[in-house]
Amino acid sequence: MAKVRGAIVVDVEKCKGCGLCVVACPSKVIELAREVNAKGYNYAYMANPEACTGCVNCALVCPDTVITVYRVKTEAEA
Amino acid sequence: MDVKDIIKEENLVYSKTKLLTDNIMHYCPGCTHGVVHKVLAEVIDELGLQEKTIGVAPVGCSVLAYNYIDIDWHEAAHGRAPALATAINRLYPDKYVFTYQGDGDLASIGTAEIIHACNRGENILVIFINNGIYGMTGGQMAPTTLIDMPTSTTPYGRKTEFNGHPLKITDIIAQLPGTCYVTRQSGHAPAAVRKLKKAITKAFENTGKKKGTSFIEVVSTCNSGWKLSPVKANEWMVEHMFPFYPLGDLKDE
Amino acid sequence: MAELRLMKGNEAIAEAAIRCGCDGYFGYPITPQSEVLETLMARKPWEETGMVVLQAESEIAAINMVYGGAGCGKKVMTSSSSPGISLKQEGITYIAGAELPCLIVNVVRGGPGLGTIQPAQSDYFQAVKGGGHGDYKLIVLAPASVQEMYDYVDLGFELAFKYRNPVMILSDGIIGQMMEKVQIGPYKPRMTDEEIVAKYGSWATTGKTPNRQRNIITSLDLDPNRQEQFNLKLQCKYKEIEEKEVRFEKIACDDAEYLLVAYGSSSRICQKVVDLAREKEIKVGLLRPITLFPYPTKAIQAMLGHLKGILAVEMSTGQMVEDVRLAVEGKVAVEHYGRMGGAIPTPQDVLKALEEKIIKG
Numbered sequence: 013m014a015k016v017r018g019a020i021v022v023d024v025e026k027c028k029g030c031g032l033c034v035v036a037c038p039s040k041v042i043e044l045a046r047e048v049n050a051k052g053y054n055y056a057y058m059a060n061p062e063a064c065t066g067c068v069n070c071a072l073v074c075p076d077t078v079i080t081v082y083r084v085k086t087e088a089e090a
Numbered sequence: 091m092d093v094k095d096i097i098k099e100e101n102l103v104y105s106k107t108k109l110l111t112d113n114i115m116h117y118c119p120g121c122t123h124g125v126v127h128k129v130l131a132e133v134i135d136e137l138g139l140q141e142k143t144i145g146v147a148p149v150g151c152s153v154l155a156y157n158y159i160d161i162d163w164h165e166a167a168h169g170r171a172p173a174l175a176t177a178i179n180r181l182y183p184d185k186y187v188f189t190y191q192g193d194g195d196l197a198s199i200g201t202a203e204i205i206h207a208c209n210r211g212e213n214i215l216v217i218f219i220n221n222g223i224y225g226m227t228g229g230q231m232a233p234t235t236l237i238d239m240p241t242s243t244t245p246y247g248r249k250t251e252f253n254g255h256p257l258k259i260t261d262i263i264a265q266l267p268g269t270c271y272v273t274r275q276s277g278h279a280p281a282a283v284r285k286l287k288k289a290i291t292k293a294f295e296n297t298g299k300k301k302g303t304s305f306i307e308v309v310s311t312c313n314s315g316w317k318l319s320p321v322k323a324n325e326w327m328v329e330h331m332f333p334f335y336p337l338g339d340l341k342d343e
Numbered sequence: 344m345a346e347l348r349l350m351k352g353n354e355a356i357a358e359a360a361i362r363c364g365c366d367g368y369f370g371y372p373i374t375p376q377s378e379v380l381e382t383l384m385a386r387k388p389w390e391e392t393g394m395v396v397l398q399a400e401s402e403i404a405a406i407n408m409v410y411g412g413a414g415c416g417k418k419v420m421t422s423s424s425s426p427g428i429s430l431k432q433e434g435i436t437y438i439a440g441a442e443l444p445c446l447i448v449n450v451v452r453g454g455p456g457l458g459t460i461q462p463a464q465s466d467y468f469q470a471v472k473g474g475g476h477g478d479y480k481l482i483v484l485a486p487a488s489v490q491e492m493y494d495y496v497d498l499g500f501e502l503a504f505k506y507r508n509p510v511m512i513l514s515d516g517i518i519g520q521m522m523e524k525v526q527i528g529p530y531k532p533r534m535t536d537e538e539i540v541a542k543y544g545s546w547a548t549t550g551k552t553p554n555r556q557r558n559i560i561t562s563l564d565l566d567p568n569r570q571e572q573f574n575l576k577l578q579c580k581y582k583e584i585e586e587k588e589v590r591f592e593k594i595a596c597d598d599a600e601y602l603l604v605a606y607g608s609s610s611r612i613c614q615k616v617v618d619l620a621r622e623k624e625i626k627v628g629l630l631r632p633i634t635l636f637p638y639p640t641k642a643i644q645a646m647l648g649h650l651k652g653i654l655a656v657e658m659s660t661g662q663m664v665e666d667v668r669l670a671v672e673g674k675v676a677v678e679h680y681g682r683m684g685g686a687i688p689t690p691q692d693v694l695k696a697l698e699e700k701i702i703k704g
Contacts, residue, residue: 075124
């Protein structure tokens with residue numbers, strides 16, 4: 013059975029750590045990092061990458077357009 | 091499947107439109123301006139209108155909007171963007187002219203300009219960011235500030251007997267025969283962003299059809315001015331702003 | 344073919360705008376200049392040349408329409424009278440700060456406040472010394488006849504585009520309202536977008552094309568060093584204008600012992616004063632500044648060797664006289680004579696003032 017897998021790439025240095033993507037994600041994929049970027053922001057990252065479906069919701073609400081989204085249909089893995 | 095196998099060009103489903111510049115936005119983390127800029131840039135790009143679009147930037151936080159969307163821009167005096175857009179539209183009737191204005195700019199100092207531009211039915215698009223506060227100057231009361239909402243010039247909350255009532259200027263604009271499309275949108279959640287994009291697309295199409303003024307209010311947050319986190323600001327907006335400024339079309343002709 | 348027509352000064356402004364290839368006029372009614380907008384609306388130039396004419400909701404909107412139109416590289420203008428020009432100061436300083444060309448006509452009436460609808464020359468400081476906020480200058484042209492009202496529209500646009508600077512025609516209610524014969528010029532076609540780019544370069548907001556960066560019209564720069572550099576650049580431009588664009592007229596100045604300095608309507612009165620004085624064998628000359636900025640400072644200085652005194656004549660309490668004093672640097676006596684509030688001096692009044700304040704003084 014086909015399964016949708018997604019992944020996001022965050023432009024870490026441009027992320028301001030606002031956290032809007034965290035609440036927008038229906039699969040609880042994203043968290044804010046404990047580490048900070050050069051500007052001191054706790055940037056967003058995929059804490060739970062397996063759950064990502066590439067639904068784009070995080071990218072839609074991101075005010076700084078730092079999220080790029082990829083999606084692929086795969087066969088279900090065991 | 092490994093993440094690195096997913097992150098491949100052929101699997102790309104969303105990336106920054108090339109019409110957004112690489113400049114890091116000066117807006118606070120979580121600011122709605124960024125979302126609206128992005129959607130606006132995407133619409134202009136997708137409709138292929140970069141060469142025909144002229145933006146008029148306001149005074150306020152988005153005074154520097156011209157740094158972020160790769161089109162020709164004219165930065166107006168406070169509140170006067172609709173007057174500039176009127177002239178540009180009259181002199182270049184085949185261009186797509188939009189103004190981008192905040193609530194202080196549009197609904198206070200620029201009330202005359204917006205009312206008369208809409209009443210003349212100038213063939214322009216107006217994007218009106220309503221976050222109930224003056225962001226750039228540091229969180230003062232705006233015409234759209236809600237009753238009892240604290241700001242730096244209403245530190246004990248807006249009182250109607252002292253400060254008057256919050257102005258639903260979009261409701262007034264919708265009464266004007268010059269407007270063809272008046273809608274109130276937001277950008278706080280994925281579905282809201284999708285609707286906002288549809289609204290902006292429709293507005294540009296209206297301009298192409300020379301239907302008159304399209305007016306899009308975007309109920310927005312100013313988390314710095316509201317002194318809330320970006321996430322809490324969105325929640326506060328849903329709870330307090332949306333009941334007074336309900337989302338949806340006021341007019342679509 | 345040259346054509347002679349009898350027309351009001353305000354009508355001449357409108358006719359000249361249409362014929363010199365103006366792209367847009369944005370105005371708002373105010374006495375004593377409403378005929379400019381009325382004439383344009385009656386002439387319907389949008390059918391003839393494609394020129395846009397619009398009655399704005401206020402003077403503020405009108406000047407900001409000019410700001411928008413100027414930003415997209417078009418020849419645009421507005422006109423008003425003193426209280427309306429005060430309202431336009433916001434837009435004028437933005438236009439100066441964004442380095443855009445445009446033409447503003449002030450048909451001056453007496454002030455302060457609502458003042459009067461009668462003519463005056465009490466807006467000199469506002470026109471010449473800034474008017475709005477910030478360090479900027481307008482190029483200011485002072486017509487003294489209906490013919491010059493007509494001629495200075497084209498000249499004003501030429502200077503505005505040459506220097507990317509707002510130009511003001513500082514007229515008054517006398518010249519706006521009076522009728523004289525005017526030699527009308529042929530139609531100059533409106534410039535095409537390509538001609539604008541070819542002549543002035545590509546700085547206007549005409550839509551970003553792939554062959555250039557996006558054009559941004561703004562007066563904002565938050566970086567102090569860059570903003571200072573921009574101010575210095577403006578000052579260089581104003582200096583160049585002072586060197587190249589001074590215009591004035593001298594009447595009976597060669598042997599003059601006494602000099603009248605007057606612009607616009609006052610200079611017409613002073614021409615008669617020169618005649619009256621010469622009949623009494625008083626050697627009086629007249630210097631009429633045509634540009635108020637740049638001011639004909641050097642022209643005054645060049646005459647100081649044979650002058651015993653200068654009378655500045657203005658329909659104000661004495662504004663331009665300060666520029667005369669700056670030019671003279673205390674070397675000869677400089678006095679002012681003026682009437683205010685719509686009162687117009689007679690040649691006899693001026694001659695009496697010259698005799699009492701300068702010759703006997």
